[in-house]
Amino acid sequence: MNSTNKKQLFAVIVLAALNFLVSHFTMGNGRTLEGQVVEAHSAEMRQAAITTLFFGIQLISFVLGALLAAVPYKSKAYTEKWITVSLAIAVVIQAIILVMGIAKLLM
Numbered sequence: 001m002n003s004t005n006k007k008q009l010f011a012v013i014v015l016a017a018l019n020f021l022v023s024h025f026t027m028g029n030g031r032t033l034e035g036q037v038v039e040a041h042s043a044e045m046r047q048a049a050i051t052t053l054f055f056g057i058q059l060i061s062f063v064l065g066a067l068l069a070a071v072p073y074k075s076k077a078y079t080e081k082w083i084t085v086s087l088a089i090a091v092v093i094q095a096i097i098l099v100m101g102i103a104k105l106l107m
Contacts, residue, residue, distance in 0.1 A: 001083070008087035015094035016053045022101035023049050057097075061090035 001009075027045060030038045038044050065086025069078055 002080075005083055005087060008084070008091055012058070012087060012090045012094060015091065015098055016057075019053050019094060019098050019101060020049060022098060022105065023053070026101050026104045053094075053097075057093050058086075058090050061093060062086040064089050 024041075024046075027040050027049065029040050030045060030048070032038060038048075062082075065082050065088075068085050068089075069082035073081060
C-alpha cells in the first residue's frame with residue numbers, strides 16, 4: 001500500500017468518525033422496512049448509523065471503484081487503480097455527508 005492510499009484510508013476513518021459524531025446530533029426518528037418507528041437515539045438507530053458510515057459507504061465505493069478502475073490509465077495494475085479510486089470515492093462521499101450534517105446542525 002503506497003503512501004497515498006494510507007493517507008486516503010486515514011482520511012476515510014477520520015471522516016467516518018466525525019460523521020458518526022455529527023449524526024448523533026442530527027439524526028431523527030426513522031422507520032424500518034416493516035413500517036415500525038425507530039427512535040432517534042435508540043441502540044437500533046446507532047447500529048444502523050455505524051453500519052452505514054463504516055461499512056456501507058465503503059462497500060459502495062469499492063463497487064464503483066471496481067468499475068472505474070477498468071478504464072485504462074498509464075498502464076497501472078488494476079488492483080492499484082482499484083484501491084486508489086475506491087478510497088478516493090469513499091473520501092468524497094464521507095466528506096459530502098459531513099458537510100450535509102454540519103449544514104443540518106447549523107440550520
